[in-house]
Amino acid sequence: MDNLAQALPAQFNDPAEAPLLRAEGLSKLYAPGKGFEPVNLNLFPGEVLAIVGESGSGKTTLLKTLSGRLEPQQGEVIYQGNSQMPAASLYQISEAARRQLMRADFGIVHQHPMDGLRPRISAGGNIGERLMEVGARNYADIRRQALNWLTAVEIGADRIDDLPITFSGGMQQRLQIARNLVTHPKLVFMDEPTGGLDVSVQARLLDLIRNLVTELNLAVVIVTHDLAVARLLAHRIMVMKQGQVVETGLTDRVLDDPQHAYTQLLVSSVLQQ
Numbered sequence: 018m019d020n021l022a023q024a025l026p027a028q029f030n031d032p033a034e035a036p037l038l039r040a041e042g043l044s045k046l047y048a049p050g051k052g053f054e055p056v057n058l059n060l061f062p063g064e065v066l067a068i069v070g071e072s073g074s075g076k077t078t079l080l081k082t083l084s085g086r087l088e089p090q091q092g093e094v095i096y097q098g099n100s101q102m103p104a105a106s107l108y109q110i111s112e113a114a115r116r117q118l119m120r121a122d123f124g125i126v127h128q129h130p131m132d133g134l135r136p137r138i139s140a141g142g143n144i145g146e147r148l149m150e151v152g153a154r155n156y157a158d159i160r161r162q163a164l165n166w167l168t169a170v171e172i173g174a175d176r177i178d179d180l181p182i183t184f185s186g187g188m189q190q191r192l193q194i195a196r197n198l199v200t201h202p203k204l205v206f207m208d209e210p211t212g213g214l215d216v217s218v219q220a221r222l223l224d225l226i227r228n229l230v231t232e233l234n235l236a237v238v239i240v241t242h243d244l245a246v247a248r249l250l251a252h253r254i255m256v257m258k259q260g261q262v263v264e265t266g267l268t269d270r271v272l273d274d275p276q277h278a279y280t281q282l283l284v285s286s287v288l289q290q
């Protein structure tokens with residue numbers, strides 16, 4: 018299977034294209050070496066960035082800060098949905114405005130699917146609820162869209178009225194993805210979306226994510242400790258160690274020709290497995 022890095026969209030190198038998300042001098046430390054500092058990045062529409070590194074290196078903390086859920090100590094996260102929209106500094110606008118922007122434009126896929134699903138409402142309701150949050154009111158249309166999305170994530174239409182707790186882990190994760198994508202976000206944040214799943218289930222889910230990302234031209238920031246996931250999905254990679262970004266670059270370059278000793282160690286440890 019081809020990886021996305023081999024099909025790098027031209028706009029990533031086009032100086033006229035505005036980044037969708039920018040981080041400038043961003044830092045959040047719980048204690049020395051715990052958290053991250055300082056991070057600068059540009060993410061363009063349709064671009065997939067993988068944040069990789071060992072456990073505790075600060076990946077999840079950075080993802081939460083980039084996605085409007087954890088205020089940084091320093092720096093800014095600036096989001097611009099399109100060139101007609103004013104840019105918004107996520108932690109300088111009101112909380113209500115930030116929530117509204119996140120509902121309309123962002124998706125969040127948690128590692129544990131039930132963290133992103135409502136256990137007491139049906140699969141169809143989990144998808145429909147997101148549509149209602151952004152203003153949909155026509156019940157027949159909401160149900161039709163829920164059905165379409167269940168099909169898109171390979172869940173049988175006959176499961177529409179079942180509770181997500183009756184689903185397998187892989188199905189729950191696919192439902193969480195459908196709940197996120199039904200509102201057509203521009204930017205999706207994913208934290209180890211295939212973690213904790215069987216290897217064969219992981220492969221199928223990765224394939225699904227990869228196809229959806231390409232079809233919908235989604236920008237994605239994905240946290241993973243699995244370099245194979247980064248290789249398959251990401252255009253660019255950011256490598257973190259103890260709260261510091263030690264290397265960043267195009268996926269194939271970073272994985273085939275790692276410059277930093279820590280990245281070399283990560284890559285060689287995968288090769289030895």
Ligand SMILES: Nc1ncnc2c1ncn2[C@@H]1O[C@H](COP(=O)(O)OP(=O)(O)OP(=O)(O)O)[C@@H](O)[C@H]1O
Nearest residue numbers: 047051052070071072073074075076077078079242
């Ligand atoms: N709320 C918190 N309060 C204090 N320390 C925290 C908090 N959240 C995370 N940390 C610490 O900050 C460091 C970075 O954690 P983070 O979860 O961002 O790492 P990670 O790279 O995502 O790790 P993992 O892959 O294990 O999820 C860890 O040492 C963690 O214990």
